[in-house]
Each structure stands twice: as C-alpha cells, then as structure tokens.
Amino acid sequence: MKILVTVKRVTDYERKVKISPDGLSLVTEGMNFVPNPFDEIAVEEALRLQKAHGGEVVVISIGHKDASKEIRQALAMGADRGIHVIAEELDPDAVARLLMKIVEEEKPELVIMGKQATDDDANQAGQLLAGYLGWPQATFASKVEGLDSEAEKAQTPGVVIAGGEATVIREIDGGLETLKLKLPAIVTTDLRLNHPRFASLPGIMKAKKKPIKEVPVASFGVDITPKVRNVKYAEPPARKAGVKVADVAELVNKLKTEAKVI
C-alpha cells in the first residue's frame, strides 16, 4: 500500500512568537522551526500501517526551502522518500490544490495529514483536498483504547485497513464516531491517535541517503494566489489577575454583581 503523508514546517510551539511592528506578519529571524506535531502523528500512523501491510511511505512538504529538515526527520523515523515543493507561505486552498496534483501523479491509496498545523490552526487542507479529489475523508482520527493502552504500547495502528476499506475512529464533540471509508481516502490525525516514535540514531544516518525530490511550485501550473488574506496579527489580551474569595456566599455575590453570569 502506498501512503502519502504531509509534513509542514511550523514555528516551535514552545517558543513565544513575535509579531512584526506593522502587525502583518510574524518575526521569523532567530525563530526555531519544528515539524507540525499533528503531522508527526500522521507519519507514525503511516509507518505502522506500512509495517502491517507493506508498501511505501512518501513524505511531502510544501514550503520554505529549509523544510527539507522536517522531511529528513520523517525519513529518519522510517519513511522511504520525500517530495519537497519549494514555495513561500501559502493558504490551505493552494496547498490542497498542489497536493491534488501530487496525488494524481503518485496515486496513493491513502493520504494521511495532520488535522491542522499548529502555526495557523486553519484545519482546512485535508478537507479541501478530499473535496477536490472527490475522495472520502475521515478527519480527527483517534484511538478508542487511549494512549496508555496495551494496543498503543504494541504500536498497533489506530486506522484499520481491510478489504479495500479503512475503518477510522474519529473524535467528535462529546464522544467518538466510527467511519468506514472506501479507499483511496484521506485521513487527518488528532492528538490521541498515537505517540510518534523518535528518530533513532541509525535512522538519522539512513535518512541521509534517502531521496528527496525538490519541485519548484511554479512547475505545477496551479494558481496559488491566496484566497485568504491575513489582515492583522495581534497578541491575545493579557489575562487579568484572579481574586480570592472567602466563602461561597462571596463567590455567588461576585458572580452576580461583578461577573454578571448568574
């Protein structure tokens, strides 16, 4: 089974991002970049499925030329080869239409993507890609057993593939839902699907020799003019300090008179 996985290079979520003085962009100088954590989960799922069913895992990143580092990391985890579309910051629609071209060429049976990227949290690319391809989709893939389970320790895939169908447990408001999809299909991953493995040292050495195909974005002939415009970035308002109340009566009183919520 051939599986395509997407990996986006995002700003390190453990560092504070700074907004440029004009409020139109984020300051990237001196910033640390990491693979989107949801995408690491996608890579892990693909590798587990590959172990169960054989085939090939291909990693795609669309973005900055330095994103080869994030592809390399996925290769070090065990993926087979990479495709790097070198491009400036794009909106999810452009990303989905570029991915459609790659899917048409690579003809995978499954595309696994993070449900969203931790930089812009758009949560659109997977759904748009499914729409453009006319493929079934299961977003927010999860695991019933949970991350402390024996199934997880045994590195069992959460997505079950059998008889040309994928069974996916997905997180929805207030619970879990099970979907069966006809392959080929799109799956996007949620946090509780798996614990991604670390890139081992031998894995890192092997990854040096695995191929990454670089493709300039222009070669796809896809219109990538953004449909979404960033109007302004702003810091979230600073949280006000809390107050301590002496007893329940005071709390109720404050909720009535100050917070005006009851």
Next chain:
Amino acid sequence: MVAQPKPTLEAVEEQLLPGAGFLLHEAASKEIFTAERFSDEHKAFYKTAVDFVEKQVVPRHKDIEHKVDGVMPDLLRKAGELGFHMVDIPEAFGGLGLDKTTTCLVSEALARQGSFSVAIGAHNGIGMLPLVFFGSDELKKEWLPKFADASVIGAYALTEPGSGSDALAAKTTAVLSEDGKHWVLNGSKMWITNGHIADVFTVFAKIDGKKFSAFLVPAKTPGLSIGREEPKMGIRGSSTTALSFDNVKVPKENLLGEEGKGHKIAFNILNMGRLRLGVAVMGGCKMILSVATKYAKERKQFGQSLSEFRIIQQKLADMAVATYCGESTSYRTTGSVDAATAKAKDSPNLAQKLVDAIEEYNIEASIMKVSGSEALDYIADEAVQIHGGYGYSEEYAVECAYRDSRINRIFEGTNEINRMLIPGTILKRAMKGQLDIMPVTQEIQESLHRAASPVPQQGTGPLAEEQQLAELVRKATVYTLGTAAMKLMTELEKEQEQLTMLADMIIDAYTIDTVVRRAMQAQNETNEKAAALHRLFAKVAAVEIYDRAMARARRIVVELFPDADQYTRFMELKRLHLDVTAPVVVLKRQIAEAVIEADGYPLSYV
C-alpha cells in the same frame, strides 16, 4: 588578520593545533570547531536525545531516584533502541562509529537527569570503551552487540578501598590458573557505578601482584559478590556498590589489551571520560539555568518578579557566561579530536588512532572536567539561592540538582589531581620535545624585557579588544609557567600550590582563547541577534578572565621569587598590563535580558 572562515571540519583540520598548542600561537588566531558548525546530523542526534530524555527519562524522575526495581535497566534498553549505545561502537562491529562530537552532544542532552546520565556513562562510556579500544576482535564480536542494545549492562571497576586517586596502587590480583586457561582474581573494588545492575565489569587487577592489567568479568561469575547499595548524597538513582573477588575465574581470553598495559587502558578511558563529563556537566548547567530563570520570572517579592531585580539578573548572566565558556571549550575540544581522526575513518588502526587523539587532547579534557564541574557547582548553588527557601525543599528540582552536581568534582580523577595533571603534562611534553613551549617562553620573556608599554592593539573588528586580552592572558600564562619551570626545575612537581595556580591560569588561557575565537567566527556564521549575544559573552568572559589571570600571575611571581628578583619579574609582568576600561555590569544586564526572554541559556543548536 584571519582568513574568511570556512565553516567545516576541514577548516579546523587545516589549522589544527596539537594538544596545549593554544599556548604557542597568537591567541584566537586559529580556526576552531564550534556549535555553530554542527552538521544537520549532529543537530538531529541532539534533538533525539533531548526528546528521549524529556519524554521518557525525566517523567520517571521519582522512580529513578528511589531506585525502583528495573527502571534504570529499562531506560538503558530504551536508550539502546534509539541507538545511543552504538555511537562509539565501530561499524565493523555493528555500531555507528560516529565522531566524538556526537558522543558528547548526546551526553550533553542526557545530562538533564543526573542519575541516568551517570548510569549511561558507566555503561557505554567507561564500561564499554575499554572493550572498544583494547578488546580482541573475538571479545568485541561477542560482547559489543549486547552492549549496543543494553541486553548486557557494563561497568568499570578501577577504584579500591585503599586506592582511589592513586589508582595504580590497586591490590586486586590476577593469577593464571594451573591449566593456563583462566585468570583467577582476588581482591576488592569500591564505588562501582552500576554495581547492582551490571552484567559485566571491566576490572583492573595486577597479574602476579605486579603487572597492572584489565579483564572483562561477567557479573554472574562464582566468587564475585556485589556489596550493598551505598546510600549517597546525590545521583541517588544510580547504583554504587563495592565488589569483592574470591577466586573469581575468567577465561584467559578475557584479558583486555596486553599484560601489564592496564595503566594505558585506565588512563585513556579516563581521558575520554573527562571529555564526556566536561560536556555533560555543561548540559546540566543549561538545564539548571532554565529552571532558575523560569522560577525567577514567576516568583514575586516587593511587587516585582525576582527576575526584575538587578542582582538576580546578574546571577542569571553570570550563569549564562559560565555555560557559554563550557559550551565553547567543549566542542572546540571534541572538534579537535574529530579533526585529528577524520582521515583515519577507514583505517584498520582506527581504535589506536582514536586513543592517540584523545590522549593528545588530554590536557584540554582535564580543563573541561575541572572548569565544567566547578561551573556546574556554582550554577547549582546560585539556582538554589535564587529559589530562596524553596530551593532547600525536595519539592523543587534545584534541590536534587545541587546534590547531584557535587560528585563531578570527585570522580573521573578529582579536580585536585586533574589540576596537577594540566601543567604537569605540559611540562612533561616540553621535556620530551613534543611541545615547543620553552622557545616560546624565552621569546615572551625577551619581549617583556624590552617592551616599554603594553602590546599595541593587534586586530581590528568587533572583537579586537577581546583578542588582545586573550593574547595578554596567553603571554602571562606561558611566562609564569616557563618561569616557574626554570626556577624550580624538577622541584616544581612538589609545589602543589604553584601547580594549582598555574593550572587555573592554563584553564583561563584556553577558555579566553576559545570564547574569543568562537565569537569572532560566529560573526559570519549566525544571524545578527545571535552574533550580538556571542559578542556580549566573549566580552564579559574576556574582561573577567583577564582581571583574574593577571592577579594570579602576580601572586605566582611573589610566591616564586620572595627575593631580589621579584622586582624584575614584576616589571616584566607589568608590561602585560592593560587598563581595561570596558564596564561589564551593563553588558550583563543585556545578557540577562536575553536569558529571561529565552527562559534559560539563550543560544540554541537548532
């Protein structure tokens, strides 16, 4: 002027200085290896090690510290799955055969949990390297794959109840059995890390009570008994026990290296151990600085965060400067070893070449061990201070870090022993004609005899003054070392007080040379924000090192020449005097600002 740097190991190779060579050439004039020149793989290895320790080791801190059964072996095996034990195993024996920079980067990352760091070092460092460097091919084939996945855990047994620093005075004996097939060991060992969890020990014993040698001894061998766990001040999660040998029989083939050459094994393993420890303690410095910084930002007194008080800022800045010094000397030294062995990668003699290179830079390794372990103690102490009463509570991480730190000045050769080795080894090499320090001393003495005023500023550029200070420190160091050697000759060996002060001068000379050079190179190799930080670090370190080095040089001269000669020497030293006008307090505030913004040490590898 220095040529435009080529940020590769080859550039370092071309200008590589021999061990202690930094004393012989104009300060900060040679290409050195630095963290700015890590390869993508170096960074990826480091990241894997950081991820592993943070997600798998640190969360089990309590279990580790309480020595919950099986936790440490389990973690060592998990580390094995990721390939950490393969770094120093040659490819021919199923390992990765990576460079020493990688070994040390991994050690730096793993230092975030003290007990684990010591246990893994005893396994794949001092426990395994005697086999890697000196074992027969048969022994390597049999044992190395088991070390690689930690199905076998290693340990190193040199110290005895009666012989610690004086390791060669060991009393454990080995006698060949009558049938000539076995060595029979008798005696006892003390303070053996991994004692309870080890499956195999590298044991030092004297053949027939004379020929000091090393043997590979499986833990289950009859007659070998393991003592009780030693209750310890720190690194409580690591196992430390005595061993006793009562007619322990091991196959003849388990001798490592040659009969009577055990001292070579012991000392070379210690050299590598010091290099690694020097880097690991620096990793500890970074971890503690980060904990202290976060606490200082959160804790409020007098309506302010502690981090807003200037004296706390100064502490954070001083901690960061000490860390920068350690980071710089660490990777310069691993880079020197790597550059010295780069061409031997495919040589059948690789093991010997590695041993030679590590020995070549053993002075630098001692420098890193001494200055790094003392920096860590200082940083742990200040971190407790920043925490106030909370730092004294077991509930806070700095309490454990403070206790864990202390061992580093004791093992891998006490700092006293290492200090005496630093000038001692230099003079020994000079005597053997391996290091041309005497002609350089004469040159410097003559120039100081003649010169009327301080050396004029040499370089240009943003770090010209620091380069000049480094050069003055180098000259003062060579001057005092050479003068002391000429005055006392072989008597110098007995003058431990002088040797110790000289060691401190040499440590400072290596450090100032390294940080200034690193900052110079960094100007073209990083973004402007980082380049500015490098300048700040180098400036503060250079000024402080210069001040204390000159005071020390004067003190050494006073002690050496309590007579008429003193005045002449004083005048000579005076010619190295420079009125340093750069204030450092304001620079430290800027460093503190960067530390506070970054929640810790402000430079990162990735």
